[in-house]
Amino acid sequence: MRKRITKFLEKIIESLLLISGTFTSVIVLLIILFLFKEGAGLFTNTPMEKGNVVALNKANQVNELTPAQFKNIFDQKIKTWKEVGGSSDSIKLFRVDDIASFYTEDQIGSNFEHLGACINDHISKTPNIIAFFPTEYAATGFQGKLVKLKNITIGSFITDKEWFPTAQPVAQFGVLSLILGTLWVSFAAILFALPLGLATAIYLAEIADSRVRNILKPLIELLAGIPSVVYGFFGLVVIVPLIKTIFNLDVGETALAGSIILGIMALPTIITVSEDALRTTPRAMKEASLALGASKWQTIYKVSIPYSASGITAGAILGIGRAIGETMAVLMCTGNAAVIPHTLLQPVRTIPATIAAELGEAAQGGLHYKALFALGCILFIITFFINLAVEMISSKHRGGKHI
Amino acid sequence: MKKTFLLLPAILLLAFVNPGSEITIKGSDTVLPLSQKEAEVFMKKNAGASVTVVGGGSGVGITALIDGNTDICMSSRDLKMEEKLKLKEKNIVQKTVGVDALAMIVNPKNKVNQLTREQLEGIFTGSITNWKDVGGADQKIVVYSRESSSGTYEFMKEHVMGKKNYASTVLSMPATGTIVQSVGQTPGAIGYVGLAYLDKQVKALAVSFDGKTFVKPSMAAAKDKTYPVARPLYYIYAGASEAKVKAYVDFVLSTEGQKLVEAVGYVPVK
Numbered sequence: 001m002r003k004r005i006t007k008f009l010e011k012i013i014e015s016l017l018l019i020s021g022t023f024t025s026v027i028v029l030l031i032i033l034f035l036f037k038e039g040a041g042l043f044t045n046t047p048m049e050k051g052n053v054v055a056l057n058k059a060n061q062v063n064e065l066t067p068a069q070f071k072n073i074f075d076q077k078i079k080t081w082k083e084v085g086g087s088s089d090s091i092k093l094f095r096v097d098d099i100a101s102f103y104t105e106d107q108i109g110s111n112f113e114h115l116g117a118c119i120n121d122h123i124s125k126t127p128n129i130i131a132f133f134p135t136e137y138a139a140t141g142f143q144g145k146l147v148k149l150k151n152i153t154i155g156s157f158i159t160d161k162e163w164f165p166t167a168q169p170v171a172q173f174g175v176l177s178l179i180l181g182t183l184w185v186s187f188a189a190i191l192f193a194l195p196l197g198l199a200t201a202i203y204l205a206e207i208a209d210s211r212v213r214n215i216l217k218p219l220i221e222l223l224a225g226i227p228s229v230v231y232g233f234f235g236l237v238v239i240v241p242l243i244k245t246i247f248n249l250d251v252g253e254t255a256l257a258g259s260i261i262l263g264i265m266a267l268p269t270i271i272t273v274s275e276d277a278l279r280t281t282p283r284a285m286k287e288a289s290l291a292l293g294a295s296k297w298q299t300i301y302k303v304s305i306p307y308s309a310s311g312i313t314a315g316a317i318l319g320i321g322r323a324i325g326e327t328m329a330v331l332m333c334t335g336n337a338a339v340i341p342h343t344l345l346q347p348v349r350t351i352p353a354t355i356a357a358e359l360g361e362a363a364q365g366g367l368h369y370k371a372l373f374a375l376g377c378i379l380f381i382i383t384f385f386i387n388l389a390v391e392m393i394s395s396k397h398r399g400g401k402h403i
Numbered sequence: 404m405k406k407t408f409l410l411l412p413a414i415l416l417l418a419f420v421n422p423g424s425e426i427t428i429k430g431s432d433t434v435l436p437l438s439q440k441e442a443e444v445f446m447k448k449n450a451g452a453s454v455t456v457v458g459g460g461s462g463v464g465i466t467a468l469i470d471g472n473t474d475i476c477m478s479s480r481d482l483k484m485e486e487k488l489k490l491k492e493k494n495i496v497q498k499t500v501g502v503d504a505l506a507m508i509v510n511p512k513n514k515v516n517q518l519t520r521e522q523l524e525g526i527f528t529g530s531i532t533n534w535k536d537v538g539g540a541d542q543k544i545v546v547y548s549r550e551s552s553s554g555t556y557e558f559m560k561e562h563v564m565g566k567k568n569y570a571s572t573v574l575s576m577p578a579t580g581t582i583v584q585s586v587g588q589t590p591g592a593i594g595y596v597g598l599a600y601l602d603k604q605v606k607a608l609a610v611s612f613d614g615k616t617f618v619k620p621s622m623a624a625a626k627d628k629t630y631p632v633a634r635p636l637y638y639i640y641a642g643a644s645e646a647k648v649k650a651y652v653d654f655v656l657s658t659e660g661q662k663l664v665e666a667v668g669y670v671p672v673k
Contacts, residue, residue, distance in 0.1 A: 075528070075567045095566070097483070111491055134488065166551045167568050177571075236581060241588045250543040250591050253574055332581060335574040336550075347574050357550040357577055 035380060038373035042157070046149040047171045049367055053135050054169050055144035057127045062086040064148040068162065070170035073130060081128065094122065094131040095168075120144070132169040157374065163338040163349070165358065165368045173371045177340045179378060181348035184341045185258045185330065186323040192263035193323075194316050197270030201312075204271070205278035206300050217275075224268035232332030235261040240333055247345055253335030256344040261329045266319035273318060277311020278304055314390045321386045325379065327352040351379045425453040426648055430464020430477035431554055433503060433597070434636045437667045438477055441655050444663060454651060461554045468495075468639060474648050476639045479503065479554040480561070494642030500655050502670040504598040504625035504633040505555065508583070508605040510590045515539040517609040517617040520631070523563050526593060529570025534591060546573045547582045547594035555579075558634050559595060595632075598625065599668025625670040636669065 047067050048054070054070070056062060062084055065073070072078040073091055082088040096119070099108060103118045116137035123131050123144040131144065138146065152173060160174025200220070204213055235257055244252030281304045289299040305312070335347025336357070355372050362368040428438050435458040442454035457473075464476035469489050482490070482497075507523065509515060515538055518526075525531035526544055535541045548569060549556045560566060576582045579596050586592040587604030594605075598620055601607055609617035612631040624630035638655070640648050654660050661671035 071568060112488060115488075162571060164551075164568055164571075166557075168566075236584060240585075244589065251545045251574065251589060253585065331577050336576070337572050337574050339571055347572075349575075357575070 035373060035376050038370060039377040042370040042374045043152055043154060045152060045367060047152055047173060048149055048169055051135050052169060053138050054147045055123055055131045055138060056147060057123055057129055058145050059127050060086060067170045067172055071167055071172055089128045092126055092129045094129050096133040165371055171367055175375060177338045178349055178351050178354055180340055182324060182350040185255050185348060185350055186320055188259035188344055189262035189266060189323040190320050193266045193270055193319055197267050198274060201271050201274035201278060205275045220268055220271050228328040231261050231265055232329035235329060235333035249345055251347060253333055253347050254345050255334060255341055255348045258330045258334035261333060262323040262326055266322050269322050270315045270319040273315030274312040277308035281307045310393045310396055314394045317386055317390045321383055324382060325352055327356045331356055351375050426651055427455045427473045428475040428477060429457045429467045429473035431461040431479040432458045433479040433554055434477035437501060437664060437669060440663050440667055441660055445651055445654050474640060474644050478637045478639055479634060480558055495639055496642060498638045498652060499635040499672050500638050501636045501664040501672060502625055502633050503636055504620050504630055505595050506598055506601055506607040506620040507595055507610055508586050508607055509593050510586060511606045512590050513539060519614050520563060520612045524565055527564050527569055528567045542591045545589055545592045547585055547592055548573045548575050550575050622670055
């Protein structure tokens with residue numbers, strides 16, 4: 001009887017484990033599916049928010065404009081039609097709010113019932129106008145010409161350089177500067193963290209006596225537990241002014257400040273993983289090396305490091321993964337200017353920081369919202385390949401061990 | 404006797420779940436602290452009243468009002484034409500509950516004390532990049548701004564920058580407090596913050612929109628409307644829900660409510 005109950009209980013536990021395993025995998029897959037579904041929605045749209053149009057006078061030769069041209073026209077950087085392939089007359093901007101300066105309140109109507117007619121009239125009377133207004137006023141009997149705009153493509157999304165997601169009338173979705181910013185900061189972070197982390201790992205695994213190790217190891221692991229906001233604030237208040245003074249810069253919020261903070265944050269991962277790898281070196285191998293007359297140092301770099309090379313690499317890559325995905329600390333100390341970085345002493349904007357800063361107020365289902373999800377997809381692809389690399393390197397290690 | 408015992412809690416329960424007495428307020432993060440304070444005091448004074456305040460930004464509040472998901476919408480900007488068009492059947496009521504003055508701040512070491520609107524536009528759109536062009540030392544201008552999701556970002560663009568876009572080299576900071584921190588430690592910096600955030604770390608500039616009279620930001624200057632970069636903070640609600648929200652809105656506009664406005668750091672309207 002008792003045996004049966006135990007067996008029954010075991011069965012239950014087994015199926016519970018199976019259910020939770022399946023459940024987790026399904027959830028993860030659903031999240032990825034959701035991410036890509038929302039992100040892909042961006043590429044079936046033009047970069048103009050739905051419900052609005054831009055119209056020209058019928059006589060204008062221009063038919064189509066690029067997003068960059070739209071932005072420059074409405075920023076008054078392009079001042080004549082000639083610069084976009086039209087006549088040499090200067091461009092007259094019109095937004096729906098401007099209607100009050102051309103027509104009286106009576107003409108528009110107290111409930112805006114004649115607004116469409118007024119806009120229509122104004123466009124047909126002004127030959128060099130470019131007008132931006134809601135679609136419903138371009139309905140019946142519209143005299144103007146609507147400007148065509150191409151859909152956003154994956155190519156333009158990745159290669160365009162300007163990121164102005166809320167620009168009116170046409171948003172600028174160019175993420176090249178964000179991708180480069182992210183990679184730039186993470187790469188520099190690893191340059192700082194790898195030598196330091198490796199040195200610490202070697203010290204802990206091979207040189208330090210157990211008393212020192214018992215104090216140092218928990219301290220380093222404590223570093224991983226500090227909230228990233230605290231790191232960010234420390235960066236903003238201590239490292240940013242320090243960098244500004246040392247390099248005599250105008251701004252301290254730079255890629256360098258971000259990468260130092262990220263480097264510190266990646267240290268625990270690198271140290272823990274590489275130290276564990278170094279410790280897996282069989283005692284027999286090390287003793288054989290020492291017996292052959294090699295010094296302690298020769299043993300470390302001829303035996304221990306080569307043996308655990310794949311573990312160390314995995315640690316470094318996991319560190320990079322931590323740095324790429326980090327949000328808050330970077331948001332606070334890199335300045336977040338969406339420009340393509342040329343040096344480390346320049347402000348940069350990273351993908352996670354952009355998502356964190358902008359998703360809060362992007363209207364759900366809107367263009368900006370979809371663009372942020374598309375950014376999330378890019379980040380996911382980058383970290384996916386990093387994890388794949390770790391997987392490949394550590395499986396190589398496992399395979400080689402039994403030879 | 405037994406029945407009344409059961410009835411009493413039932414009536415009390417009904418009084419609490421009665422949807423008529425529960426007011427939801429949604430919208431601007433700038434107005435959020437003000438509404439929270441007002442709601443707290445209002446609920447203390449009127450037992451049984453329930454006010455829920457949610458942030459999210461002016462745009463979020465206005466969308467909620469259009470969809471009928473909130474009773475009152477807090478907004479730190481005027482309604483856009485398209486929003487007015489969507490709300491035209493609702494006979495909306497728009498009440499100014501306070502005023503937020505936006506101070507232009509620079510590092511205390513900066514020699515520049517005043518700027519015109521045109522100069523500010525040039526600085527924020529990137530056509531002026533050196534302090535010597537606006538009467539300062541030969542030093543690069545470092546511009547700090549809020550993130551694009553902020554209502555303050557939009558307000559600057561609409562009212563100070565002639566609706567032009569910010570330069571892409573502008574540094575955007577996640578919170579107003581970090582702008583004060585950064586401007587305080589960067590000699591060539593300029594930024595904008597609400598009046599409530601001014602402190603000794605930074606220097607506020609006098610601003611002129613007509614090129615003649617320069618006014619320093621202060622409570623008094625925002626009250627008598629001589630300081631040009633000030634924005635009204637609104638409560639907007641549909642005409643149909645007037646009866647439901649009247650008691651609360653009246654409280655906010657009362658002398659006591661307006662004292663709270665000043666306590667939170669904004670300029671009272673009365």
